[in-house]
Amino acid sequence: MKNIRIGTRDSQLAMWQAEWVKNQLTIVYPHLQFELVPMKTKGDKILDVPLAKIGDKGLFTKELENGLLNHELDMAIHSLKDMPTLLPKGLMICTFCEREEPRDVFLSRNGTRLEELPPGAVIGTSSLRRKAQLKHYRPDLDFMDLRGNLQTRWRKLQESNMDGIVLAAAGVKRLGWEERITQILPEDMMLSAVGQGSIAIEIDEKRLDIMELLLPLNHRATEQAVRAERALMRKLEGGCQVPIGALARVVEEEQIILRGMVASVDGVRLIRAEAQGTDPEAVGFEVADRLIDLGATSILAEIR
Structure with missing residues (x-):
């Protein structure tokens, strides 16, 4: 098999995930060559508008999926939570990698826990899911829209009047930022996004060779869990x-x-x-x- 091209977004976290997949494959198949192909997606380019207002499914996946359909890529690496439940015709999720911590975390500017923040404290997030649950838990909080990669969000926390930001634990841990976590948010306060914490690998469904190659990376318990979540979302x-x-x-x-x-x-x-x-x-x-x-x-x- 020739050089195998792995498509990925070009953010630091996406590159970490793609590099992790590449390393796993290299361990199993030391005789094969794997190459990362970084791309910018629409969601990476539009940073001044909350995602909910753009309202476009596949904001972070479409360019990679076009790469698969045009045979420029052999596989595409995604954060599963970014993937619509209906995929383009001819494509499939072939592999669900073992899930990292699926919950959300609160990163506070000065170490104050969410429940201890003063009334009117400002939380940075653009996620409607996070805002709605936090407003239910504490109607007195205020919110500031926050877009961009994790480094950008962390920098904005330092430079603004925000009291804290909410992020996916998986991304924070993958970048080695555990010491920045103030608290992991419990499920009864904050239920995760569908598929959060799992890396998904998408391929052309006709590529049986790639499907077979990826079998060792699929994690059955993760697959069962996230398929249930995605079925709920689809319904x-x-x-x-x-x-x-x-x-x-x-x-x-x-x-x-x-x-x-x-x-x-x-x-x-x-x-x-x-x-x-x-x-x-x-x-x-x-x-x-x-x-x-x-x-x-x-x-x-x-x-x-």
Whole structure:
């Protein structure tokens, strides 16, 4: 097999993830050559508008997917939480790498925990999901839109009047920033984005050679969990810019326990549901149906 081209976004975190995949593959296949192909996506270029206002699915994936469809790439590395639940025709997620810590973390300017912040404290985040849950937990907080890569967000925290920022634990840990974490936010305060913490590898579904190559990197428990989360998202017709949270865990005998959440943007209405079973899609649909019974459809209709 010739040089194998691995597509990735060019941010530091995306490059870390692609480099990690490349290293894993090199360990398994020392005789093969792997090359990283960095690209800028639409979501990387538009930094002055909150993602929810751009409202375009595939903001961080489209350019890479075009590379796969045009045969310029052999595989594309994504943060799974950036991937729409419906992929372009002819493409598939072939591999779900073992998940890092899936929860969100709070990075405070001076070490103050979220619950101890004074009224009117300013939190930096552009995520509707994070804002809605934090407003539900503490209606007295204020928010500042925050876009850009992790380094940019950390710099803005130092230079602005923000009291703290909320980020995905996985990215913070992958960049070796553990000492900057003030607290990991518990699930009953902040439910994660669908797929958060897992690296996904997307390929052309006809590339059986690449599919076989990637088999050793797939992590079954992660795959079962994130498939349940993505089924919930698909049923609710949500995207990554909607206040939907979901987190599944696989316990003994392949039981999948999935918790889901839908909130109004102002955080006033917040509903939660939970289910378990062994079929990821069935569990995801069951939690989605329970959320619909509790009023998810009307909450999401207001946002759209």
